[in-house]
Amino acid sequence: MERALQLLGGQSDQQLQQAAWVARCVGRGASAPLTSEDVSALAATLSRRTVTRGAVAYGGRGDRPGVWIVRSGRLELAAGSGAGRVVVQILRDGDVDGDIQLLLDMPLPYTARALDDVELLHLHQEDFERLLATRPPIARRWLSSVAERLNTSHMRILGLLGRTLTQQTAQLLLDEAVEGDIALPQRTLAAMLGVRRPSLNKVLKELEKEDLIRVRYSAIDILDRQALVRRAR
Amino acid sequence: MERALQLLGGQSDQQLQQAAWVARCVGRGASAPLTSEDVSALAATLSRRTVTRGAVAYGGRGDRPGVWIVRSGRLELAAGSGAGRVVVQILRDGDVDGDIQLLLDMPLPYTARALDDVELLHLHQEDFERLLATRPPIARRWLSSVAERLNTSHMRILGLLGRTLTQQTAQLLLDEAVEGDIALPQRTLAAMLGVRRPSLNKVLKELEKEDLIRVRYSAIDILDRQALVRRAR
DNA sequence: GGACTACTGTCAGTAAGACGACACTACTTT
């Protein structure tokens, strides 16, 4: 990091810090280590943006394509509207989005809305392509990152198919929990499972009666993780 | 291709042909072109294997990790057993599998069974890693390949959530059709949607009554693609 | 050609979730 600073004196400490952080997010534990030049190149291309809670971060029509990286806060990726609204995923610190559509040259099939005040890092299409083309270690890391997401996606499909709503709910709670806590309203959780809120509420109440979880306002606490894991299969 | 042959005289025509074909499969239309050296390196690492219809191709316990590429025939990826059996995907010519688990260092969560007599190409773990590390264009292509699969997976989730069985069925038929033909028994299709066969059969009969499809023995013909597309949403 | 296996078609009873609605409670904003 220090060496990178010397190499490219124009970059601020903060930019390099951000880049190093992105490097950690993309392909954690991947075999190819990034050199300080790699990190520096990444830092030069990152731009910052903040989105206030409730606003659309990206994915509206006419939006420029690019890669988005969540620095802090949460984003809700949702497709459809009204009764057909479905929440595809909740993005958290360190999550990367938009690269797939860039690689495949297609528009985003959903809209990203900020659940909290969100800090985003952005990478323009051309910069992203150049990074991949000229920095093999970064490309290698990105490959791991995408692979990880694909695996998560597969697991989600397995979790959806042929399971009762109770099993699906238990799985979702386990997946989305941050330190035993799910800070999402039931409406959102229902949209993540593609079911109606009353159906979900019924299941949650059952689980609460069994002391597996506690239902609070716009949040759920996990009380007995082990038992919940058993209920998920 | 000819030049590659000259460079590495030890490789057979067939090996190079296979490698060129794999190159097409992995990252079709990706921006990074492969040189003949790249193709040649790929050819040197590919080994061949045939599996007879009905047999397990890979994914049994104790199986060595590696990358599998379907050269001809179909593979059924299925997890669970008995009533909980779920078909994750049907692999066809050109599909790649196993690389995700290699990249993430995890076991396959499913078993691959041959639906027809299948011809497979195999890449050992070490060879795969070496290719990625030493051949940036191959890594870049592989990235596109994984991105494409991730996108497919996302679309599948969107297709499952909050849709009626009729919509899901119409979508599945459209997705799995090869030239207007789905050569799979209803049992398998049901397992792909995570529903029971009688439920699926009922839907199929409805669609047949409307002349959108024709149900045959272990196969389904699509008669009216447009109408089916409308039924899918 | 006959036996066997795999796949399809169907049914009746049961369970699960959709749907729409409404009262109530917890936060937020001014």
Add this chain to the structure above:
DNA sequence: AAAGTAGTGTCGTCTTACTGACAGTAGTCC
């Protein structure tokens, strides 16, 4: 502190899919 907004809890009815079972038919293997 009051008003407004967002989220929760709970109904009753209606629709959909599960469940298990069984008969019939199409391919497959000797």
